[in-house]
Amino acid sequence: MPSSSPSPSPFPGAPQELLYEGKAKRVYRTADPQVYLCQYKDDATAFNAEKRGSIAGKGEVNCTVSSHLFRYLAQQGIPNHFLAQPSPTEMQVKAVTILPLEVVVRNRTAGSLCKRLGLERGLPIDPPLLEFYYKNDALGDPLVTQDHIRLLKLATPSQVEQVGSLALTINGHLQTFWRACQLELVDFKLEFGCDAEGEILLADEISPDTCRLWDLAAGDDSAPRVLDKDLFRFDLGDPVAGYQEVLQRVLQVVEQQPHPNSA
Ligand SMILES: Nc1ncnc2c1ncn2[C@@H]1O[C@H](COP(=O)(O)OP(=O)(O)OP(=O)(O)O)[C@@H](O)[C@H]1O
Ligand SMILES: [Mg+2]
CATH class of the missing domain: 3.30.470.20 (ATP-grasp fold, B domain)
Structure with missing residues (x-):
């Protein structure tokens, strides 16, 4: 198997062709042309990539924090690309x-x-x-x-x-x-x-x-x-x-929010 092949993901909209690899994420096409899959990485860069490193767990933190913020902003009427978070480091988004x-x-x-x-x-x-x-x-x-x-x-x-x-x-x-x-x-x-x-x-x-x-x-x-x-x-x-501290604070706030269907 070529090394660039994505690991298999057990959900519809699984990654197919790698469209773009950025400094923080990989973007894949899926079977649906309107849906992309973003995989968040632990790689860290700064100063236009002059400084490079890795922050363990960053992909999971950024994917989860972003998912919660996009859901919150959608509730506030802000149109955004978020569709779902099928795994801790993967986000399904609308292709734009x-x-x-x-x-x-x-x-x-x-x-x-x-x-x-x-x-x-x-x-x-x-x-x-x-x-x-x-x-x-x-x-x-x-x-x-x-x-x-x-x-x-x-x-x-x-x-x-x-x-x-x-x-x-x-x-x-x-x-x-x-x-x-x-x-x-x-x-x-x-x-x-x-x-x-x-x-x-x-x-x-x-x-x-x-x-x-x-x-x-x-x-x-x-x-x-x-x-x-x-x-x-x-x-x-x-x-x-x-x-990790930012993620814990976000999870605490999100857990305090009333569930949309609980009213
Ligand atoms: N919904 C989307 N549809 C298409 N592309 C997207 C979507 N959301 C994010 N992207 C793009 O995914 C790419 C990868 O993200 P990443 O954060 O790794 O990029 P980057 O290294 O910061 O590079 P860039 O300079 O291109 O932003 C970015 O170019 C970003 O603009
Ligand atoms: Mg970026």
């Missing part, structure tokens, strides 16, 4: 054509914003800051303006308007969810795609890889207790333990 944009929302200064603009880390940003980056590894995912997006034809002005406004709405919902987990949502990155009907759906993942999360129960603004990929990026602590 990903817009080559990373949509970032920031509630506090951190990361590249501080580096680029010379800002101190941890300053509150109100109203939140919305940024677009061109999803292009060769160029290092550069920041782009709406005019750059038009120049490069990365999305139509109406798509940019739609994903920008969705991202700010999602920010409100995610802040509420993460606060219930005793975590502050400092910033996060979203990806959107178009389905077969041309409808825009939230896609990709929402996890400690893509959100900066600071513990509300410990640390302070000048010395936050970090529970996200910055643990790996900057060697701030044990990423394995950090990711």
Whole structure:
């Protein structure tokens, strides 16, 4: 058997052809052209893959956390690609054509914003800051303006308007969810795609890889207790333990929610 063959999965929509292997996930076609299967990996990269490593259990944490967040956002009326989580590291999703944009929302200064603009880390940003980056590894995912997006034809002005406004709405919902987990949502990155009907759906993942999360129960603004990929990026602590702690907090919050059919 060729080494790239996926392991057999006992469910309809099992992986067939590998479409794309990214830094964090593998995306497979399934028998249904409208359904893809994402396999989440433990591989970790940072600084445009200059730093590489592995975080044991990360695939399971990110797949499970993302699945719960996509279900929660669907309940809040946010259209997204999530269909099911057939195993701890696998997510069935609606096949979309990903817009080559990373949509970032920031509630506090951190990361590249501080580096680029010379800002101190941890300053509150109100109203939140919305940024677009061109999803292009060769160029290092550069920041782009709406005019750059038009120049490069990365999305139509109406798509940019739609994903920008969705991202700010999602920010409100995610802040509420993460606060219930005793975590502050400092910033996060979203990806959107178009389905077969041309409808825009939230896609990709929402996890400690893509959100900066600071513990509300410990640390302070000048010395936050970090529970996200910055643990790996900057060697701030044990990423394995950090990711597991985020998963446990999410599971606790989800278990407290009334079951949709129990009313
Ligand atoms: N529903 C979907 N349909 C199609 N592609 C998807 C869907 N959800 C996520 N993807 C894509 O799956 C790919 C693999 O994810 P991964 O996070 O590993 O990528 P990555 O290494 O971060 O690379 P990239 O720079 O392409 O984002 C990404 O390009 C992502 O945009
Ligand atoms: Mg990614």
